[in-house]
Amino acid sequence: MRYYLGWVGLLFLPILGLGRSMSHPPGVAMPLADTAKEAHHRFQLIPLPVIFYTPETKIAYGLLGVCLFKTDSTARTSNVDFAIIHTQNAQTVIEPTYTIFTKGEKYLIRGMLLFTKFPELYYGIGPGTTDDEEELISYKSLRAYNRFLRRVKPGWFVGVQQQYFKTFDISRSSDRQLPAQTLIGSLGSVVNGLGVASLVDTRDNIYSPVRGWYADVSFMEYGKLLGSEFGFTNFLFDIRHYRSLTPNTVLAGQFYLNLNLGEVPFKQAATLGGSSLLRGYYNGRYRDNNAVIMQAELRQHLFGRIGGVVFAGVGDVAHKPSEFEVGDLKPTGGAGLRYLISRKEHLNVRFDAAVGNHTHGFYVNISEAF
Structure with missing residues (x-):
């Protein structure tokens, strides 16, 4: 298997730890003693120029950024993240995302837009594919995903969701003939779905939680009446728990079922x-109709802005839920470092090295894995 580097290379961090303070919105009176403090914490913009290298992209460069703000003092911090990446191979990724807690956390609005022009290694469908089946699939995609949730009690939100996903301009590096059912959408696809979601979120922080639960259970129906070329139903369960073991140690766990x-x-x-x-x-090394993943991470503050983690997990894919086998679960484990770029929001840049079954990877990214 090719050596894969996730977000690899050097992060240029000339402004780590610095947030650009914006003035208080006009027309709102504030006590003079509180004005400077409130302005500093009301809005924070953290841009991160980045350069990295992967075998698929060669040299890649762009801008990552995080915008943090509060709608009022009783709501948790909202965020708008963005990434604009271009590569030596003329590949492009543009991805703004947002999570907004309205005043009093009455509503939670979350979504993303994504455009990619990016090659992807494809190994076939199923849990037993081999490295010999590897080929490169190039495509463009456009995705819009949005949720509108209303609080029914503190920490619990229920509402509707929508997703549009278009894949087009697909080409393969191999002329190998594949059974039609193993590469559905090989000529491109358009799907559009509507559904409902229930989200329990009692985390004390959305970027690096110390305590609390996150339980996202959702249902999405993709049908031809909505403009989809393919009809299917998706159920997603994403359950996470965070526990403070000591003032400087956090244990995080996740159960994920798709x-x-x-x-x-x-x-x-x-x-x-x-x-x-x-x-x-x-x-995407392994893909099928269904996937199950269980992982845990021990997070430890070391000194100053530096932290360390160790993590482990198992997971697998299957065509039918009844085909999951405990003995076939694929293991992974690793360790990493954290650099705190925002003390107020507990926002980290993470550097992770992981080893799986005959594979490994290195990752640099903003915020925790889960």
Whole structure:
């Protein structure tokens, strides 16, 4: 298998730890003694120029950034993140995301827009694919995902969600003939879905929680009446728990289950790997209709702005939920360092090295994996 580096290389951090303070919104009177303090904490902008290298992109460069703000003093911090990346191979990723808690946390609005022009290694469908099946699939994609949730009690939100996903201009590096059912959407696909979601979020911080629960359970229906070329149903369960063992030590755990029923295009199939789910495996090294992942991480503050972590996990994919086998679970483990770039928001840059079954990866990213 090719050596895979996730976010690799050097992060240029000339402004680490600095947030650009913005003035208080006009027309709102504030006590003079509190004005400077409130202005500093009301809005923070953290831009991060980045350069990295992967075998698929060669040299890549761009801008990562995080915008932090509060709608009022009773709501948790909202954020708008963005990434604009371009590569030596003329590949492009543009991805703004947002999580907004309205005043009093009455509503939670979350979503993302994503445009990619990016090659992806493809190994086929199923848990038993081999490295010999590797090929490069190039494509463009456009994705819009939005949620509108209302609080029903403190920390619990319920509402509706929508996702549009278009994949086009697909080309393969191999002329090998594949059974049609193993590469659904090989000529491109358009899917649009509507659904409902329930989110319990009692975390004390969205970027680096110390305590609390995060339980995201959702249902999405993709159908031709909504403009989809393929019809399928998705169920997603993402359960996380954070516990403070000592003032400087946090234990985090995650259970993730992604289930799909119907005719699922390969770009919407459940996958393992990447910088968040089962680090150490190439994102999409294993894919099928369903995926299950369990992982845990021990986070330790070391000194100053520096922290360290150790983590481990197991996961697998299957065509049907009944086909999951405990003995076939794929393991991963690793360690990493953290650099705190915002003391107020507990926002880290993370550096992780992970080893899986005959594979490994190195990752540099903003915020924790989960």
